[in-house]
Amino acid sequence: MSAAGQGQNLTFATDREGTSAKPENQGQPVLVAKDVVVDYGGVHAVNRVSLSVAAGEVLGIIGPNGAGKSSFLAALGGQVRRASGTISLDGHEVSGLLPHQRARLGLARTFQTTSEFSRMTVFENLVTAAEGDTGSSLKAVVLHPRRTAQREQELVSHAWEVLERFEMTQVANLYGGELSGGQRRLVEIMRCLMRRPKVLLLDEPMVGVAPHLTGKLISDLRGISRDGLAIVVVEHAMEVVRKLCDRVMVMAFGEVIASGTFEEVAQDATVQSAYLS
Numbered sequence: 594m595s596a597a598g599q600g601q602n603l604t605f606a607t608d609r610e611g612t613s614a615k616p617e618n619q620g621q622p623v624l625v626a627k628d629v630v631v632d633y634g635g636v637h638a639v640n641r642v643s644l645s646v647a648a649g650e651v652l653g654i655i656g657p658n659g660a661g662k663s664s665f666l667a668a669l670g671g672q673v674r675r676a677s678g679t680i681s682l683d684g685h686e687v688s689g690l691l692p693h694q695r696a697r698l699g700l701a702r703t704f705q706t707t708s709e710f711s712r713m714t715v716f717e718n719l720v721t722a723a724e725g726d727t728g729s730s731l732k733a734v735v736l737h738p739r740r741t742a743q744r745e746q747e748l749v750s751h752a753w754e755v756l757e758r759f760e761m762t763q764v765a766n767l768y769g770g771e772l773s774g775g776q777r778r779l780v781e782i783m784r785c786l787m788r789r790p791k792v793l794l795l796d797e798p799m800v801g802v803a804p805h806l807t808g809k810l811i812s813d814l815r816g817i818s819r820d821g822l823a824i825v826v827v828e829h830a831m832e833v834v835r836k837l838c839d840r841v842m843v844m845a846f847g848e849v850i851a852s853g854t855f856e857e858v859a860q861d862a863t864v865q866s867a868y869l870s
């Protein structure tokens with residue numbers, strides 16, 4: 594079994610507003626970053642930023658334009674090289690690993706959809722998203738036909754489970770190119786979930802989502818976090834941050850200037866002046 598497959602099994606709670614029992618891992622730090630520095634040609638875009646996010650928690654990162662939020666998120670995912678600092682996932686140091694290696698260990702990040710996405714159905718998009726670690730290549734089919742068939746069955750039922758979780762079964766056979774902006778966003782997130790991640794990194798997930806659908810996306814994200822996923826989300830829309838995040842970290846000029854609940858940071862004078870400057 595792959596490393597990703599050995600990760601926590603995301604069982605989707607049927608109770609959307611979350612009165613159900615919390616998973617055992619709830620509250621354990623799963624992603625810990627210490628003193629991360631990102632340097633673009635001598636300029637510190639991220640200057641010694643640390644965070645700790647627990648299973649079942651949604652951590653928001655806010656801050657003015659150019660604060661270093663996306664650079665920090667990319668350093669966590671491995672898309673941008675960190676100059677110094679450490680990043681650990683479930684106690685394993687991942688700072689030196691490539692993005693796909695981090696993904697295999699359970700660190701997922703959404704990406705804008707590609708032209709390939711548009712040419713496949715939603716269902717095909719989900720099944721292929723998990724293929725990175727299945728080994729369902731021709732060689733595997735020839736050498737282990739029964740195991741491969743079983744794995745494919747698992748993928749198909751997992752894809753349906755994810756579609757049902759997000760109330761998207763009715764669009765399973767639509768092509769990616771036929772989806773609305775909001776549906777695309779959701780499918781990008783669903784593709785990540787096909788690999789059963791432990792941590793989900795999101796950079797401005799509400800961009801392109803119609804205002805009347807943001808509420809659904811917020812409750813879907815809250816739902817998957819309650820099932821044990823840790824989410825780190827960069828977001829500008831304060832209403833979204835207030836409803837979505839358990840905790841908020843504020844960045845300005847590459848540094849963390851405040852952290853706490855949304856209400857705490859919103860009242861912080863340093864934060865207010867950072868937004869005004």
Ligand SMILES: Nc1ncnc2c1ncn2[C@@H]1O[C@H](COP(=O)(O)OP(=O)(O)OP(=O)(O)O)[C@@H](O)[C@H]1O
Nearest residue numbers: 633634638639656657658659660661662663664665
């Ligand atoms: N690839 C790059 N090369 C050089 N400088 C960069 C690069 N990417 C970002 N920067 C600079 O690093 C700083 C932080 O940028 P970053 O995109 O991380 O900020 P941000 O907080 O995500 O901003 P926004 O809210 O506008 O998305 C900015 O000054 C930006 O111009």
Ligand SMILES: [Mg+2]
Nearest residue numbers: 662663664827
């Ligand atoms: Mg950004």
